[in-house]
Amino acid sequence: MKMIVSLVAALTVGAAAAMAQAPSVDKEIAERIAPVDKTCMQGDKCAAAVAAAPAASGGAPRSGEAIFKAHCTTCHTPGAAGAPKFGNAADWAPRIAKGMDTLYTHAINGFNAMPPRGLCTDCSDDEVKGAVDYMTSHSK
Numbered sequence: 513m514k515m516i517v518s519l520v521a522a523l524t525v526g527a528a529a530a531m532a533q534a535p536s537v538d539k540e541i542a543e544r545i546a547p548v549d550k551t552c553m554q555g556d557k558c559a560a561a562v563a564a565a566p567a568a569s570g571g572a573p574r575s576g577e578a579i580f581k582a583h584c585t586t587c588h589t590p591g592a593a594g595a596p597k598f599g600n601a602a603d604w605a606p607r608i609a610k611g612m613d614t615l616y617t618h619a620i621n622g623f624n625a626m627p628p629r630g631l632c633t634d635c636s637d638d639e640v641k642g643a644v645d646y647m648t649s650h651s652k
């Protein structure tokens with residue numbers, strides 16, 4: 513009997529919690545079934561953010577140059593913390609000599625003071641590789 517009582521209590525608490533959640537759930541549903549004209553389509557003014565979405569979330573992959581300019585240049589242009597400088601063949605030659613696969617892996621996973629993905633948390637592997645290709649091909 514005691515078990516049944518606590519079961520009822522648990523159900524009551526559960527129902528109360530569900531009721532307390534109801535307004536936010538309603539709002540969520542309202543957002544999901546919002547009319548089509550509220551949806552941002554590619555090409556619409558509101559779609560700038562959509563177009564900038566990374567490949568990881570289904571958008572077109574950004575170019576190596578774009579990734580470099582948005583993320584890698586911070587350290588690789590001034591040579592911060594010993595980063596090989598963009599455009600500096602002497603800095604890059606010994607790195608390139610290690611093989612591109614090593615550079616890709618180090619760029620994706622990090623290497624000493626080089627942070628994983630150069631701090632571009634939403635970059636796909638291919639986008640990071642593209643940025644490595646961009647830096648190395650402009651630093652020979």
Ligand code: HEC
Pocket residue numbers: 579580583584585586587588592593594595596607610614615616618619623624625626627629630631632640643644
């Ligand atoms: C916070 C600063 C910082 C940012 C941002 C950064 N890097 Fe680096 N990177 C470094 C440093 C420092 C090194 C040198 C690490 C070492 O050799 O010890 C380095 C080294 C590298 C190397 C050579 C690795 C090797 O094996 O010699 C590659 C490739 C590289 N970075 C790619 C990138 C790419 C691509 C981005 C942008 C997506 C990026 N980095 C952004 C700091 C940075």
